Each structure stands twice: as structure tokens, then as C-alpha cells.
Amino acid sequence: MEIIQKQAEEAVKTMEIIQKQTEEAIKSTDEIQKPTEDTIIDTIIEGIDIVRTFKMGEVEVRALRSVNVRIRRGEFIAIMGPSGSGKTTLLNQLGLLDTPNSGKVIIDGTDTSRLSDSEKGKFRLHNLGYVFQDYALLPELNAMENVYISLIMQGKSKTECESAAAEILSAVGLGDRLQQLPSKMSGGQQQRVSIARALAHSPEVLFADEPCANLDSQTSKEVLDLFEKFNQEKGQTIVMVTHEEWHAEYADRVIRLKDGIIQG
Ligand SMILES: Nc1ncnc2c1ncn2[C@@H]1O[C@H](COP(=O)(O)OP(=O)(O)O)[C@@H](O)[C@H]1O
Numbered sequence: 650m651e652i653i654q655k656q657a658e659e660a661v662k663t664m665e666i667i668q669k670q671t672e673e674a675i676k677s678t679d680e681i682q683k684p685t686e687d688t689i690i691d692t693i694i695e696g697i698d699i700v701r702t703f704k705m706g707e708v709e710v711r712a713l714r715s716v717n718v719r720i721r722r723g724e725f726i727a728i729m730g731p732s733g734s735g736k737t738t739l740l741n742q743l744g745l746l747d748t749p750n751s752g753k754v755i756i757d758g759t760d761t762s763r764l765s766d767s768e769k770g771k772f773r774l775h776n777l778g779y780v781f782q783d784y785a786l787l788p789e790l791n792a793m794e795n796v797y798i799s800l801i802m803q804g805k806s807k808t809e810c811e812s813a814a815a816e817i818l819s820a821v822g823l824g825d826r827l828q829q830l831p832s833k834m835s836g837g838q839q840q841r842v843s844i845a846r847a848l849a850h851s852p853e854v855l856f857a858d859e860p861c862a863n864l865d866s867q868t869s870k871e872v873l874d875l876f877e878k879f880n881q882e883k884g885q886t887i888v889m890v891t892h893e894e895w896h897a898e899y900a901d902r903v904i905r906l907k908d909g910i911i912q913g
């Protein structure tokens with residue numbers, strides 16, 4: 650009897666220890682998961698230990714080697730660095746156009762590494778906007794339709810999409826060219842259509858990969874002035890890759906990459 654009682658007492662003690670450990674574990678995960686005030690208010694994108702390597706036959710290219718970035722809501726960021734330093738690769742990780750080998754990207758509190766491919770697609774559609782150096786417009790659609798089609802994909806009504814498309818095209822200075830086909834527009838005008846398309850749904854973040862690479866300096870200035878306007882007037886967060894120092898002067902902060910590593 651005595652032995653059984655002793656065993657029971659031991660068992661109760663063990664239970665108590667386990668319970669205490671569990672409570673402590675819960676408490677500490679609470680502490681880890683609880684975002685600080687700073688994260689809630691300020692951080693829109695956090696890239697943590699991002700590694701991206703590409704296999705080229707036998708050779709492994711280490712495009713990003715454990716990159717950490719934190720971007721605040723409303724910031725205008727320029728990503729700079731020599732050709733091949735990993736700028737596009739970093740933009741694609743932060744913009745969810747590619748998946749890192751390891752590390753994660755948190756956008757507006759969502760740990761995107763936990764999203765399935767289709768959830769990621771929806772997240773991109775509703776929360777992010779993209780501008781590329783080659784504009785990526787649909788050639789058979791006019792300016793209005795190019796913007797309209799991306800809004801329709803978000804499930805908005807036809808009238809809502811039409812008025813939103815016209816409004817944003819006016820905001821980029823193309824109110825008088827709604828029916829024009831891309832082939833009848835200059836490079837600068839085409840890029841403005843693509844900016845309108847990217848911003849029509851008021852994305853949390855606008856990503857732009859060398860948006861002025863194919864434009865002369867006057868037209869580049871017009872595009873950058875537009876970015877500045879949306880950043881200052883609407884608080885639009887912008888992450889832009891560029892290799893021109895004068896473009897980077899528009900940004901609040903420059904992230905410099907070299908060989909897949911952030912400098913200083
Ligand atoms: N899809 C890919 N397949 C193989 N290598 C790639 C791929 N994308 C990028 N790389 C390599 O990763 C490195 C960084 O590329 P990238 O991010 O495009 O540089 P940047 O935009 O700064 O010019 C380069 O060495 C490039 O060749």
C-alpha cells in the first residue's frame with residue numbers, strides 16, 4: 650500500500666512539474682508571438698534570414714545569403730547594387746513572386762511562408778502591386794482595359810472597376826488616353842498605364858524592378874515624380890530596384906546589395 654501511495658505522490662509531483670513547464674512554455678510563446686507596438690504600427694515588410702540559391706547544372710549560385718530587411722509602412726525604399734548582386738531576387742522574395750530556400754517574409758503581420766500557393770496568389774492580388782521595366786501590358790487591350798482587367802480579377806463590380814480605372818489613369822496623367830492601345834503610346838505613357846494598373850486596388854506595397862530602365866532621363870523623372878506623389882500624398886509604401894544614384898535620391902532609404910549580402 651505504502652509503495653502505491655508513494656508512487657501516486659510521485660506521479661502527482663511529476664504532473665505538477667509538467668503542468669508548470671507547459672504554462673511557462675505557453676507564456677514564453679506568447680511573448681515571442683506577441684508583436685511589439687513597433688511591429689504593429691510601423692513594419693509593413695520583414696524579411697528574415699532570406700537565403701535564395703539557384704542551381705545552374707553543377708554550379709550553385711548564391712543569389713541571397715541570409716538577408717534581413719525591415720521596411721516601414723509608408724517608406725520609399727531603393728534597392729541598389731551592381732548587376733547580379735541579387736536586387737531582382739530580393740524584390741521577388743519580398744513581393745512573393747518567388748520562394749526562398751530558407752527564411753521568411755512577413756507582410757503586414759502575415760507570415761507568408763505559411764501560405765499555400767493559391768493563398769499566396771490571392772494575397773498578391775489584393776495586397777501587392779508590381780511595375781516591371783518592360784511594362785508588361787496586354788497589347789490588344791487599351792489603357793482603360795489594361796487597368797480594368799486587374800480590378801475585375803479582384804471580384805469588384807463592372808461599374809466600380811470602370812470608375813476606379815478611369816480615376817487612377819487620370820491620377821497618372823492619362824485621363825485623355827483611356828482608349829489608346831499600348832502600341833500607340835510612348836514608353837513613358839505605357840509605364841504610367843502599368844503604374845495605374847499596379848496602384849488601382851490601393852495595394853499595401855508597390856514593387857518596381859528598374860521601372861525606368863527603358864526610359865530617357867526626362868521620362869524617368871516623370872515616372873519617379875509620380876512615385877513620389879503617391880508616396881507623399883497617399884503614404885504608398887514603395888520598394889524600387891534601380892542602379893541610378895539619382896533615382897535613389899527619391900527614396901527615403903537605400904538598401905545596398907553586393908554578392909547577395911546587404912552592405913553596412
Ligand atoms: N532564375 C535564375 N536561375 C539561375 N540563376 C539566377 C536566376 N535568377 C537570378 N540568378 C542569379 O542570381 C544572381 C542575382 O541575380 P539578380 O537578382 O537578377 O541580380 P540583379 O537584379 O542585382 O542584377 C545572379 O548571379 C544571377 O545570375
Ligand SMILES: [Mg+2]
Pocket residue numbers: 736737738
Ligand atoms: Mg535585376
